Amino acid sequence: MRYIQKAEYGVPPSTSIDESDPLFVQAIARAMQVLSAFHAAGKPLTLNEIAAAGGLGKSGAQRVVHTLRQLGYVERDADDRGYVPGIRILDHTRDYLRLNPLVARASPVLMELRRTVRERVDLSLRDGLRLVYAARLQSKRETFFATLVGQSVPIYCTSGGRAVMAHMSDAEVDEIIERSERREITPKTITDPGAIRAKVQEARENGYALALEEILQGEIAIATALVAPDGTPLGAIHIAGSLSEWDAETFCRRFAPLAGEAAGAINRF
Amino acid sequence: MRYIQKAEYGVPPSTSIDESDPLFVQAIARAMQVLSAFHAAGKPLTLNEIAAAGGLGKSGAQRVVHTLRQLGYVERDADDRGYVPGIRILDHTRDYLRLNPLVARASPVLMELRRTVRERVDLSLRDGLRLVYAARLQSKRETFFATLVGQSVPIYCTSGGRAVMAHMSDAEVDEIIERSERREITPKTITDPGAIRAKVQEARENGYALALEEILQGEIAIATALVAPDGTPLGAIHIAGSLSEWDAETFCRRFAPLAGEAAGAINRF
DNA sequence: AACCAAGTATCGCTGTACGATACATTCGTA
DNA sequence: TACGAATGTATCGTACAGCGATACTTGGTT
Numbered sequence: 348m349r350y351i352q353k354a355e356y357g358v359p360p361s362t363s364i365d366e367s368d369p370l371f372v373q374a375i376a377r378a379m380q381v382l383s384a385f386h387a388a389g390k391p392l393t394l395n396e397i398a399a400a401g402g403l404g405k406s407g408a409q410r411v412v413h414t415l416r417q418l419g420y421v422e423r424d425a426d427d428r429g430y431v432p433g434i435r436i437l438d439h440t441r442d443y444l445r446l447n448p449l450v451a452r453a454s455p456v457l458m459e460l461r462r463t464v465r466e467r468v469d470l471s472l473r474d475g476l477r478l479v480y481a482a483r484l485q486s487k488r489e490t491f492f493a494t495l496v497g498q499s500v501p502i503y504c505t506s507g508g509r510a511v512m513a514h515m516s517d518a519e520v521d522e523i524i525e526r527s528e529r530r531e532i533t534p535k536t537i538t539d540p541g542a543i544r545a546k547v548q549e550a551r552e553n554g555y556a557l558a559l560e561e562i563l564q565g566e567i568a569i570a571t572a573l574v575a576p577d578g579t580p581l582g583a584i585h586i587a588g589s590l591s592e593w594d595a596e597t598f599c600r601r602f603a604p605l606a607g608e609a610a611g612a613i614n615r616f
Numbered sequence: 617m618r619y620i621q622k623a624e625y626g627v628p629p630s631t632s633i634d635e636s637d638p639l640f641v642q643a644i645a646r647a648m649q650v651l652s653a654f655h656a657a658g659k660p661l662t663l664n665e666i667a668a669a670g671g672l673g674k675s676g677a678q679r680v681v682h683t684l685r686q687l688g689y690v691e692r693d694a695d696d697r698g699y700v701p702g703i704r705i706l707d708h709t710r711d712y713l714r715l716n717p718l719v720a721r722a723s724p725v726l727m728e729l730r731r732t733v734r735e736r737v738d739l740s741l742r743d744g745l746r747l748v749y750a751a752r753l754q755s756k757r758e759t760f761f762a763t764l765v766g767q768s769v770p771i772y773c774t775s776g777g778r779a780v781m782a783h784m785s786d787a788e789v790d791e792i793i794e795r796s797e798r799r800e801i802t803p804k805t806i807t808d809p810g811a812i813r814a815k816v817q818e819a820r821e822n823g824y825a826l827a828l829e830e831i832l833q834g835e836i837a838i839a840t841a842l843v844a845p846d847g848t849p850l851g852a853i854h855i856a857g858s859l860s861e862w863d864a865e866t867f868c869r870r871f872a873p874l875a876g877e878a879a880g881a882i883n884r885f
Numbered sequence: 886a887a888c889c890a891a892g893t894a895t896c897g898c899t900g901t902a903c904g905a906t907a908c909a910t911t912c913g914t915a
Numbered sequence: 916t917a918c919g920a921a922t923g924t925a926t927c928g929t930a931c932a933g934c935g936a937t938a939c940t941t942g943g944t945t
Binding site: 370371378383409415417418424425431434435436437441447454457458480482485487495496497499575 | 693
């Protein structure tokens with residue numbers, strides 16, 4: 348059995364909460380740590396691995412896993428070699444997507460956009476230093492695992508991220524750049540603070556952001572921001588294509604207006 | 617702000633576990649009950665609503681919601697009118713899909729199938745009396761909310777369900793029929809046990825299952841089962857189209873062989 | 886056959902989480 | 916503008932839920 352590698356670039360949000368809050372139920376935090384152990388996993392995990400990753404003892408892991416198993420949030424792997432996340436998780440996925448008003452508003456517009464552009468169209472939502480993909484309308488050729496709901500990418504080096512940053516103050520942008528763990532995900536990834544600021548400025552002027560192969564070789568993406576009524580950026584719309592079919596200039600000329608219209612339609616309710 | 621109605625036909629799996637199991641951490645169960653409160657919600661929920669739906673007191677709900685909020689699994693609604701599921705849920709969605717070997721194996725085949733048939737293609741997984749959609753490759757026209765990951769449908773009255781039942785013993789099929797809460801979801805939904813058994817038998821003979829408007833008016837769907845090496849059915853592949861474009865016979869003649877091939881390719885590793 | 890690791894079971898003590906209640910704040914209505 | 920209802924927030928003493936050390940079972944590997 349082959350399992351998919353983890354390959355998650357986005358930094359999971361800081362789990363550095365806790366402390367002695369009288370309302371904080373730590374058993375729940377333990378459960379979520381156990382579930383989060385799978386974020387870094389590329390295969391089913393054993394109890395001990397879960398214990399280690401979740402930062403708790405064997406007994407604790409045993410109890411938590413047992414409980415989550417009863418409830419359907421953790422399952423035994425098909426060939427009984429370890430634990431994997433359980434199907435009940437998907438029920439909550441549905442709830443999240445259904446009840447997120449931005450997703451609700453954006454969806455018909457995205458479908459329409461996808462129909463027009465015939466390239467991949469994504470909706471991502473901001474969570475701290477990353478963007479999380481909430482809706483993905485694939486085009487023909489990509490592999491499914493490059494386009495999973497729940498995948499996340501860093502803000503600092505993506506088209507969507509820069510579209511989002513374009514709607515922030517310079518101070519906020521600097522803070523994001525500062526706090527991000529800036530790695531060269533591909534050789535083309537822009538990691539220099541000054542260069543990132545320049546790209547953000549460019550996005551402000553153009554009304555859309557562009558990224559070339561900064562996450563994936565051969566990929567070109569443009570994005571426009573989705574904002575709250577008060578102007579706070581909440582996420583982005585992405586259009587992504589292949590550099591084997593497009594040069595950057597044509598891609599932008601063709602799709603930037605469409606991405607702009609779509610974002611506009613969503614932003615004004 | 618408009619919110620999407622619940623409209624979930626599949627029966628959520630029984631949460632009738634618990635009792636006095638020494639390894640069972642009930643605080644975790646409480647947390648999951650709170651998250652599950654959103655399954656029946658069509659709008660953000662207040663603390664009291666969550667307490668009621670989750671079957672616990674106000675204090676308990678307060679603590680659990682507080683904790684889940686710290687962790688990002690629950691958020692305040694945008695206009696501060698109630699609570700909604702939080703974005704961290706999507707991280708676990710991704711883990712589930714990544715680590716499910718069936719999804720992993722099926723995905724490339726599904727993408728290829730989608731390219732060929734140009735209609736909606738879905739992958740569903742069995743969970744008790746229902747099928748949960750794990751991957752959905754939309755066609756042009758549907759509304760996004762009809763095609764959410766995590767949506768579930770009953771086994772007894774769907775093409776996928778009957779494809780799955782076709783790989784079970786008569787006794788197992790009867791048990792599913794018996795335990796299912798059989799409602800007429802549309803006027804065309806087949807709810808009579810004998811009629812269901814006949815459709816299952818038909819699926820056994822044809823190697824695929826057919827359903828006409830049993831879940832959604834105007835929809836035609838065929839499905840083939842995905843099975844474990846030992847023959848246990850695990851889920852199904854669906855191809856769904858519109859009756860405004862297809863008559864049943866043409867649809868079957870055209871797509872049944874393709875659905876069969878795809879399932880075959882996935883089933884033999 | 887012998888070993889090692891994974892999963893399962895047991896148990897007494899402690900500190901976590903329980904739930905009642907009281908407070909604060911925001912909303913809709915008169 | 917004042918009122919009342921409902922929502923979210925804070926506090927506190929007590930009981931029992933969950934903690935973690937340890938020991939047992941099972942199954943796969945060398």
